[in-house]
Amino acid sequence: MSVIELNSLSKWYGEVIGLNNVTATIGRGITGLVGPNGAGKSTMMGLAMGQLRPSKGSIRVLGQRVWNNPSVLSRLGYCPEGDPFWPNVTGRQFVTFLAKASGLYGASMRDAVDEVVALTGMSDNANRAISGYSKGMRQRIKIAQALVHKPELLILDEPMTGADPVGRHALGNLFATLADRGVDILVSSHVLHEVEALTKQILMIDHGQIVAQGSIATVRRTLDNRPHAIRVRVDRPRQLAAQLAESELVTGLRITAPDTLVIETLAPDDIYNRLPDMMLAANLAVHEIAGADESLEALFGYLTERTGQGGGL
Numbered sequence: 001m002s003v004i005e006l007n008s009l010s011k012w013y014g015e016v017i018g019l020n021n022v023t024a025t026i027g028r029g030i031t032g033l034v035g036p037n038g039a040g041k042s043t044m045m046g047l048a049m050g051q052l053r054p055s056k057g058s059i060r061v062l063g064q065r066v067w068n069n070p071s072v073l074s075r076l077g078y079c080p081e082g083d084p085f086w087p088n089v090t091g092r093q094f095v096t097f098l099a100k101a102s103g104l105y106g107a108s109m110r111d112a113v114d115e116v117v118a119l120t121g122m123s124d125n126a127n128r129a130i131s132g133y134s135k136g137m138r139q140r141i142k143i144a145q146a147l148v149h150k151p152e153l154l155i156l157d158e159p160m161t162g163a164d165p166v167g168r169h170a171l172g173n174l175f176a177t178l179a180d181r182g183v184d185i186l187v188s189s190h191v192l193h194e195v196e197a198l199t200k201q202i203l204m205i206d207h208g209q210i211v212a213q214g215s216i217a218t219v220r221r222t223l224d225n226r227p228h229a230i231r232v233r234v235d236r237p238r239q240l241a242a243q244l245a246e247s248e249l250v251t252g253l254r255i256t257a258p259d260t261l262v263i264e265t266l267a268p269d270d271i272y273n274r275l276p277d278m279m280l281a282a283n284l285a286v287h288e289i290a291g292a293d294e295s296l297e298a299l300f301g302y303l304t305e306r307t308g309q310g311g312g313l
Contacts, residue, residue, distance in 0.1 A: 001027065001028055002025045002026065002027055002063075003026050003027060003028060003031075003061070003062060003153055003184045003186075004024075004025070004026040004048055004059065004060070004061050004153075004186065005024075005025050005026075005059065005060045005061075006022050006023055006024045006025070006044075006057070006059050007023055007057055007058045007059070007060075008021055008022075008023055008056065008057035008058070009021070009022045009023070009047065009054055009056070009057035009058065009059050010022070010054065010055050010056040010057055011043050011047060011052060011054055011055050012055050017208050018040050018043035018208055019040050019044060019047070019208045019209075020040075020207075020208040020209050021056075021057070021209075022044070022057075022208075022209065022210055023057075023210075024203060024210050024213055026203060027201070028184055029179055029184060029185070029199070030175060030176075030179050030184075030185045030187065030198055030199035030201065031184075031185070031186050031187070031199060031201045031202065031203055032187055032188075032189065032196075032198060032199050032202045032203070033045070033186055033187065033188040033189075033202075033203050033205065034188075034189060034190070034192055034195050034202055034203070034204050034205070035190065035204060035205040035206050035211075036190050036206065037190050039190075039205045039207065039208070040205050040206075040207070040208040040209075041157075041188045041190075041205060042188070043208070044205070045078075045155055045157055045186070045188060047059050047066070048061055048066065048076075048155060048186065049066070049073070049076060049078050049155060050066040050067050050068065050069065050072075050073050053067050054067070061153065062075055062076075062152060062153060074102065074103070074149070075151055075153065076151050076152070076153050076154075076155060077146035077147055077149070077153070077154045078146055078154075078155045078157075079139075079142045079143050079145075079146045079154070079155070079157060079159055080142065080157050081157040081158040081161065083138055083142075085130045085131075085138070087131060088129050088131060089129065089130055090126065090127050090128060090130065091117070091122055091125060091126045091127070091128065091130055091133070091137075092113060092117065092126040092127055094130060094145060095113050095116065095117060095126075095141065095144050095145045095148055096109070096110075096113050098145040098148060099112055099113055099145075099148045099149065102149035103149070104148070104149060112148050112149070112150070113148060116144040116145075116147045116148045117141075119144070119174065120140040120141065120143050120144040120147075120174065121140060122137065122140050122141055122144060125137060126141075134162070135161065135162025135163070136162050136163040136164055136167040138162070139159060139160070139161060139163055139167075140167070140171070143156070143159060143171070143174070147178075151183065152182075152183065152184065153183070153184045153186070154178065154183055154184070154186070155185075155186045155188075156175075156185065156186070156187040156188065157188050158188060158189055158190075159175075159187060159189075160189065160191065160194050168194070172197055172198055175187070175198055176198070187199075201215055202214070202215075202219070204219070217291075227251045227252065227264040227265060227266055228264070228265055228266070228268040228291065229262055229263070229264055229291070230262070230263040230264075230265065230268060230271060230272070230289065230290070230291060231256075231260060231261075231262050231263075231288065231289070231290050231291070232260070232261045232262075232275065232286070232288070233257075233259050233260050233286070233287040233288040233289075234259060234261065234279065234284050234286050234287065235259060235284060235285040235287075236282075236284055237255055237258075237259060237260060237261035238255065238261075239282060239284065240261055240278065240279070240282065240284060241253045241255065241261050243278055243282065244263060244271075244278075247271075247274075249265050249267045249271055249274075250263060250264065250265050250271070251264045251265055251266060252264030259287065268291075272289070275289060
């Protein structure tokens with residue numbers, strides 16, 4: 001089942017193009033929307049939230065058009081990157097106001113507010129003025145308001161900004177819990193390792209266009225012209241390197257640590273299949289075999305280099 005469908009979607013602001021003829025489908029679970037600042041992530045989220053009207057093409061969210069459609073907007077929760085707070089309002093008052101705006105009232109509203117305040121770890125600070133909150137606390141109370149009406153789709157714009165390591169870990173656990181409960185999540189970030197810790201399903205965007213979509217491993221396998229790097233931690237890496245040097249499948253070998261060999265190859269599946277037999281025959285003690293370049297940052301660099309869009313974050 002698709003959660004968001006983009007069909008030849010474009011959005012421009014005068015002569016500035018925010019999105020350029022994007023077609024993509026976002027499915028269930030947690031999906032990371034990744035790319036550098038200015039790539040078009042905020043434009044895409046604004047279109048998905050019905051805050052922006054497409055210049056061309058269409059977008060459907062939860063099976064419905066989203067622009068000027070309150071019936072679908074009520075099923076979405078949104079945590080913005082900015083801080084849309086009023087002076088001297090407490091966290092509980094902020095969440096309560098937005099609960100009322102979502103149509104909740106009475107005891108059910110109070111129960112819903114208590115639930116999301118506790119869920120985001122803000123119970124002890126809910127009655128304090130937001131003006132005295134840390135950046136991480138502000139992020140959590142924004143997430144609480146996005147959850148108070150029990151949305152089906154949660155859209156998060158840079159939700160980890162300002163959170164300390166403990167707070168980031170707690171938010172990651174919260175998002176995983178929500179996904180387990182059936183809440184679909186679209187999370188935007190330009191910090192790739194944050195998204196990689198949450199999900200392997202990505203939508204990679206740069207210069208207003210989709211660069212890649214799918215699981216990290218699947219996207220990596222599409223880069224047939226780029227040698228794959230396989231990291232092997234073994235007790236005698238030079239001995240293994242000597243064996244592999246005779247193979248026509250290997251394009252490069254690097255010893256990067258006393259126990260680590262990096263193998264470059266255009267045929268990773270064949271190398272993965274051969275390594276166990278080679279190691280057993282040589283009686284090598286193996287500690288790890290893993291892809292060395294199947295990270296979001298490596299993929300983004302490869303893809304932007306391939307498409308000539310320049311690179312890095």
